[in-house]
Amino acid sequence: MKLRSILLGASAFAMLGMGATAAKADGELFFYNWSNYFPPELFEKFEKETGIKVTLDVYDSNETMLAKLQAGASGYDIVVASDYMVDVMIKEKLATEFDAKSLENFKNVAKPHDTMKYDPERKYSVTYLWGTTGFTYDSDVAKEKLDDSWKEFFEPREEFQGKIGALNDEVEMYAAASYYAGVDKCTEDPAEAQKILDVLQKQKPYIAVYSSEGTIDRMAAKEVSMHMQWNGASHRTRESLPSAVFVYPKEGLTFWSDHFVIPSGAPDLENAKTFINWMMQPENAAAASNYAGYMNGIKGSDAFLDDALKADPAVNMPEEYADRLVPGKNCSPKARDLRNRVWTKLKT
Amino acid sequence: MEIFTRHKRFWLVAPAVIYIGFFMGLPLVQMAYVSILERGANGGVNWGSFSFDSYISFIFERDLMDNLMVNTDYLQIFLRSFGLSALTTVLALILGFPTAFYIAMQPQKRRNMFIFLVTIPFWTNILVRNYAWMLLLRNGGLIDHFLASVGIQTGGLDILYTPYAVSIGLTYTYLPFMVLPIYASLEKLDHRLIEAAFDLGANKRKAMTRIILPLATPGIVAGAILVFIPCLGAYVTPELLGGGKFMMISNLIGSQFGAARNWPFGSALGFVLLAMVLLAMLVYSLKFKKLPEDAS
Amino acid sequence: MKIDRANPLWRFHGITPMAIFFFAYLYLPIIVLLVLSFNENRLATIWTGFSTKWYSVVLGNDDMLRSAKNSLIIALSSTIIATIAATLAAMGMARGRFRGEGGVAAMLTLPLLVPEIVTAIATLLFFIVIGVKLGLLSIIIAHTVFCIPFAYLPIRARLDGMDPALIEAANDLYANEWQAFKRITFPLLWPGILSGAMLSFIISLDDFVISYFVGGAGSTTLPIYIFGMIRIGITPEVNAISALMLIISIVFVSISFLIDRVRY
Numbered sequence: 083m084k085l086r087s088i089l090l091g092a093s094a095f096a097m098l099g100m101g102a103t104a105a106k107a108d109g110e111l112f113f114y115n116w117s118n119y120f121p122p123e124l125f126e127k128f129e130k131e132t133g134i135k136v137t138l139d140v141y142d143s144n145e146t147m148l149a150k151l152q153a154g155a156s157g158y159d160i161v162v163a164s165d166y167m168v169d170v171m172i173k174e175k176l177a178t179e180f181d182a183k184s185l186e187n188f189k190n191v192a193k194p195h196d197t198m199k200y201d202p203e204r205k206y207s208v209t210y211l212w213g214t215t216g217f218t219y220d221s222d223v224a225k226e227k228l229d230d231s232w233k234e235f236f237e238p239r240e241e242f243q244g245k246i247g248a249l250n251d252e253v254e255m256y257a258a259a260s261y262y263a264g265v266d267k268c269t270e271d272p273a274e275a276q277k278i279l280d281v282l283q284k285q286k287p288y289i290a291v292y293s294s295e296g297t298i299d300r301m302a303a304k305e306v307s308m309h310m311q312w313n314g315a316s317h318r319t320r321e322s323l324p325s326a327v328f329v330y331p332k333e334g335l336t337f338w339s340d341h342f343v344i345p346s347g348a349p350d351l352e353n354a355k356t357f358i359n360w361m362m363q364p365e366n367a368a369a370a371s372n373y374a375g376y377m378n379g380i381k382g383s384d385a386f387l388d389d390a391l392k393a394d395p396a397v398n399m400p401e402e403y404a405d406r407l408v409p410g411k412n413c414s415p416k417a418r419d420l421r422n423r424v425w426t427k428l429k430t
Numbered sequence: 431m432e433i434f435t436r437h438k439r440f441w442l443v444a445p446a447v448i449y450i451g452f453f454m455g456l457p458l459v460q461m462a463y464v465s466i467l468e469r470g471a472n473g474g475v476n477w478g479s480f481s482f483d484s485y486i487s488f489i490f491e492r493d494l495m496d497n498l499m500v501n502t503d504y505l506q507i508f509l510r511s512f513g514l515s516a517l518t519t520v521l522a523l524i525l526g527f528p529t530a531f532y533i534a535m536q537p538q539k540r541r542n543m544f545i546f547l548v549t550i551p552f553w554t555n556i557l558v559r560n561y562a563w564m565l566l567l568r569n570g571g572l573i574d575h576f577l578a579s580v581g582i583q584t585g586g587l588d589i590l591y592t593p594y595a596v597s598i599g600l601t602y603t604y605l606p607f608m609v610l611p612i613y614a615s616l617e618k619l620d621h622r623l624i625e626a627a628f629d630l631g632a633n634k635r636k637a638m639t640r641i642i643l644p645l646a647t648p649g650i651v652a653g654a655i656l657v658f659i660p661c662l663g664a665y666v667t668p669e670l671l672g673g674g675k676f677m678m679i680s681n682l683i684g685s686q687f688g689a690a691r692n693w694p695f696g697s698a699l700g701f702v703l704l705a706m707v708l709l710a711m712l713v714y715s716l717k718f719k720k721l722p723e724d725a726s
Numbered sequence: 727m728k729i730d731r732a733n734p735l736w737r738f739h740g741i742t743p744m745a746i747f748f749f750a751y752l753y754l755p756i757i758v759l760l761v762l763s764f765n766e767n768r769l770a771t772i773w774t775g776f777s778t779k780w781y782s783v784v785l786g787n788d789d790m791l792r793s794a795k796n797s798l799i800i801a802l803s804s805t806i807i808a809t810i811a812a813t814l815a816a817m818g819m820a821r822g823r824f825r826g827e828g829g830v831a832a833m834l835t836l837p838l839l840v841p842e843i844v845t846a847i848a849t850l851l852f853f854i855v856i857g858v859k860l861g862l863l864s865i866i867i868a869h870t871v872f873c874i875p876f877a878y879l880p881i882r883a884r885l886d887g888m889d890p891a892l893i894e895a896a897n898d899l900y901a902n903e904w905q906a907f908k909r910i911t912f913p914l915l916w917p918g919i920l921s922g923a924m925l926s927f928i929i930s931l932d933d934f935v936i937s938y939f940v941g942g943a944g945s946t947t948l949p950i951y952i953f954g955m956i957r958i959g960i961t962p963e964v965n966a967i968s969a970l971m972l973i974i975s976i977v978f979v980s981i982s983f984l985i986d987r988v989r990y
Contacts, residue, residue: 442818
């Protein structure tokens, strides 16, 4: 085989791949989100109704998204950021003030999502979806019903020892251990951080795997019998493992929310506002929930929700657990250092 | 004997060197600057305020009384990564060398096809390949099933989420990088040379050590570099197949640009690694100065 | 094995079984993922029946297809540029010593030595300073950098120990250097070049961190897309798109072989 054959092959193949690029629509919107976290059909519906074509780019964590924006990358009209990240974006002047309350459909926003700790006046953000981070266990394995407590996760009963999956997520694991140890998850006191480390280190021998990917598969295949999970994943787990139970621990659990934010330097502010306003229609918000398995914050979206989603206490949280929810928090550099050192020590 | 004049050689080397110098060298200089800056409160850096904390905290930590104490956490993580990379390199060589030799001995027409065969599996995503390994290795997984069906009862392999699984996965990932350079250097081997050696009474080992290995050496060196160093930066495989229980260098550095939002420390760790690897290469080149190609 | 005088493999008993083991090891996970891409169930671990539905899901997911297309364009472009630069560099470095040779060699392997995430952030900061627009092009530029050593080392290994007299003679025989290159040097280097190019290609195709940071709006690649699925969980869609990539790779290889056959 000679150079020319390879080059010919390569170009033929490149042409196969390229195809014709679609003509530019009336307007464009660059949307930055996790992947498979927004229903593709909804993009089509949006384009049909408004003539704006959405281009999706994706990231894998809040922090990498932030690092990229901080380094100066731009070009996105809307990013989806979690609560504490909204705080960072506002402080770092990476968010555009667009006054969500002035949008027509803001009236649909249900309490408590009409405000947010880091953006009380909703000048910069609107809730997209929200969820909780607790743990799921297989009730067929448990000899009796487990307590609503992190104790079951951090100091597991015999039948769960060695059969536990944890999220491989510094922030989530540290927060859960801090609730159980009874200290602030943003503590700057090394002695308190040591308590958190103790909880985690004591638990480590019982852990089969730290992994944030494939939690559903691992539970369904009975590779583990207990897994720290986001509630949407827990809901999915129950679809194939009916004995899965999601626990809202009494010591508290992280309630996180993801928000639409318009980054500074967004190419098209008006299109971004059109999109956010459109997403506050109950029907569209419900479509997002049905697709992703997480709750939205829009009044009247219930009517459009899948029954399975509505009936699952993991997603549709029973009212009595409301006071167990602890919102996400943007920790100080000193607290983050402690957290990172604890996490590093755990894995040394 | 010189093929090319000095002048001509400069122009041959220049495009690659200038390209790397501009798009890699300059950014690294900038990053070295970042590593001695003060971290920003929310991530990023405060341009213009300096601090050497990042390099100090590689070895030392401050205890409750603000005294500096030696902290070996990071060193341990570095050592683990180096050990695992060395193991992977050796395993890749053990599997890769015979394969490269095998391919080089095939008829001309078939060799290119083998090169493609070696690389085709890597058109799939790294995450997917690691998942496939998880399904194969887990207790009650496919290998377990297979062993049970041929009558070997293992009672669960107990291999997934252990360092063994990580070695299997890493070796898998880096195999082509060992095979192809060795193949490239062995391909010029003239079959008749081996036959002649045997005719002259050489045994297998002699033919191997006197004819084949010297020819393969440049390829083995190139392959070892292409496996060992990238393996130091492996991220996904240790996380997935090792069950995330132990950190590797790249997990540590990644977390500095992630949850810890400590860019200067992250860059400093990167430069410490760079220095270590450069030092190792320097020692190597001093010790093995007389490489075969220089002897000719 | 039958004894073939032209092929000394029969002299070395362990080699063929080892090579067979090698290819079995290499293709075992690939078979698993191909089978799973036809699993009807959403979960990889539970087989509920044969179905091609994940292929239709993939073909209906424009974002995923676009990201796969981006990945292929990037890998192809950076491989071509890197391989050309690396071939020239290997020829320049091949013979005799010169001042600064060690420095040049270190420079050519530098992209291997720096952890990806550091390279990624450094490159992004640098691109922003010099005003490179982030997009497919910026990813191609950055990929080419780390593809060069992957292409260079196999070619260099090929050249080492080769008889310089061959190329000398070629230079005497052909008036024109290009002809000497085309007729002699290039065919001699070919196994190294093909190896180097294939390694560059797969390393570019799998890159996540650098593509993520230096990409801009509209340039999501397949690895970025797959890594971003964490909020929802990885679905068999990923197996299906991987299978499709394998098909594309086989089509690509076949086209090259067909052209080759037609020419001779």
